[in-house]
Amino acid sequence: MKLRSPLLALCLAGIPLHAAQLMSAPVTVATPQESAGLVARLTALDAHQGLTNDYSFRISSQHPGITGQKITRAQHTYKGLRVFGSESVVVTNAAGDIVSVASSDRRPGIAPSATTPGAAPLAAPPTPADLTPTLTADDAIRAAVQDIAAGATHRWPPSAELLIYPVMKTIRASSAGDKPDDQLNALDVSEVVDRYALAYMVRLRMALDGKLVYYDVVVDARDGAIIAKWPTLQTVTGTGNSQYNGQVPINTTQTAGGFQMLDAARGTGGKYGGMAITNADHSSPNNPNPGSIYTNNSNTWGDGKQYSGGSTTSANGQTAAVNALWGLMNTYDTNKNVLGWQSLDGNNTATYIAAHVGTAYDNAFYDDSCKCMYIGDGNSFYSLGAIDVIGHEMSHGVTAATANLIYTGESGGLNESNSDIGGEMVEAYARNGDTGSSVPAAGNDWMMGKEISKSGQPLRWLYKPSKDGRSPDAWSSALKNLDVHYASGPNNRMFYFLSQGSKADTTGDYYSPYLTRTPAAMSGIGNDKAYRIWFKALTTKFTSSTNYADARNKVLQAAQELYGGTSKEAIAVQRAYAAINVGADIDEGGGGGDSGEAVERITNGGFENGSTGWRGTIRVIGAHSGQAPYEGTRYAWLGGNGRRSSETLTQRVQIPAAATSAQLSFALHIDTSETGSAIHDTMVVSLRAASGSTILATLATYTNLTPAEGYQIRSFDLLPFKGQQLTLSFAMREDRARQTSFVLDKVSLLTK
Incomplete structure (x- = not known):
């Protein structure tokens, strides 16, 4: 009898695969208890891979997923310190079950994956032995300022976070060992950790000589050396009468004395309580002040012409604000109406744009410190409030709130x-x-x-x-x-x-x-x-x-x-x-006698018709308790026995000789009760001769060391086998104790 799985998978039957999916409404930020519970579940998944209590997670942000889901970003920590660039993106459903986890794992003591199947495992770089800094955070800030701009002033307070910084190197796949550099493909190389440094991540948001100087600087916590640095100012340069779009509708708010450029229907909270356009009134780009919200006696704004100098509140001065408001409204509406995503962070937090920054300032930029945008009037350029420029800068805010x-x-x-x-x-x-x-x-x-x-x-x-x-x-x-x-x-x-x-x-x-x-x-x-x-x-x-x-x-x-x-x-x-x-x-596509239309070669790939089309251990097919389907009501549950066992599912398939495409895919969920770093349980996906006796190719091997919350879509190109009759095989073996479940659904082989 199957054991109940300790790690629940999401049933996706209620989500149509091909329907347009909208993002959820703003999410409720998890309580400390809920965050601790999620961290505990992720840590338990680590324990299955043999990791110790030195490894943990730190919740960094949350935002909506598709309707009914929440996305949580969990930074990886080692002995309490964040590992830079190492994190997991966790999707949970309304019940709190984990749907999927996507990771970039750069933690100490974890060997990188081999670059190609069958290649020898790569050695893990040495784990830092001493995590005690020699420098203080203030020492690190001084070193960073001295390196970047010694005479600059701080626009926002500097910060320094002690962390573990993976210094990366590029390695080649064994198959690309002899390729000239100019013939390399992106998948021929991998970025792996060369060594680890105890370092401070120093964030500087400064100004000097009329320019903003925003940098992130990695400072060695032992000797103050600069390990890495990069600029972080996100710029576009490398019925109102708008300059670029003619007469456009803009959403303003009526006041006792007239109207103001405050769109209370888009976004809540933030600095102004809604989406707003403010008048920086030539405030220095060195340290721009957004100023106050634009106001006007009537609700007709701007003259549609390039700003020519003079008053920033005249009709001509208002045009830059009209450009900004129309662009901001459309950025909000595009993401909300199409995707369900509200404002920059998905949680409908209002933002603002400050127009008329500097004098003849040739830039527009997004500043994540205020989660806002600043627009210059231009000199070599026209006013930088064009619709694609505003959409560009506001999209930096979406990136900052999500993938960062x-x-x-x-x-x-x-x-x-x-x-x-x-x-x-x-x-x-x-x-x-x-x-x-x-x-x-x-x-x-x-x-x-x-x-x-x-x-x-x-x-x-x-x-x-x-x-x-x-x-x-x-x-x-x-x-x-x-x-x-x-x-x-x-x-x-x-x-x-x-x-x-x-x-x-x-x-x-x-x-x-x-x-x-x-x-x-x-x-x-x-x-x-x-x-x-x-x-x-x-x-x-x-x-x-x-x-x-x-x-x-x-x-x-x-x-x-x-x-x-x-x-x-x-x-x-x-x-x-x-x-x-x-x-x-x-x-x-095209060819294969099917006029380019795909033909499904798998019979009953969703297992909804029981064992029809399948041979082998057909008792694994059903709607068992303890697991959930990818879609529909049935699936194949190989393993999960907690004892020595072997289970196999096979199906004979034919790939036409004239095929121009042959794509195999399936949905797979793996969970396990095994601990440690040894392989105990496996599922091998292979192609065999039609008789089923001779293995032609092993497509993948999954083990108790590769568990994943929720289903993952796996796909393979089978075109090299065109013209052949094959047996597709899923073969599972468990050892004598502790279960590993390999839950299979939505098996498909489409040929064209």
């Missing part, structure tokens, strides 16, 4: 790319009537900041980043060394291809030489689906240290969860990333 991508290297490039993506989607939504529950298919120009440019040249081209002369079109090993605004280029191009597709014209801007499969011009899935997939990955799977390879895997997972494991949307994600040299290209 570290603003350097590849993660910094993804941070900037998310803002470019957000800016384009807000522009598409706004230019098509700013209503509705989907992002329109067109309306944006795929060029960031074109309207603010006096030369007509945009800041960035999403479809062909290299047109600016600095941004690369594809991933390379040098990407992590670029300014984040340029490192965003490849992912911007990926998103363009995902939405709009590519072209086969080798001389055009929309061609990728990395798309080598059929057809050469990949198909896009449109703005709406592309944005939903990207946003789900950002908010529920990305960690602060996510790089391009990790992003590709997690965006693919998001597409599979939303639209299916072998869906056209999941295929488009793989092709779009392949188009920027991240992962291998795959065939899109």
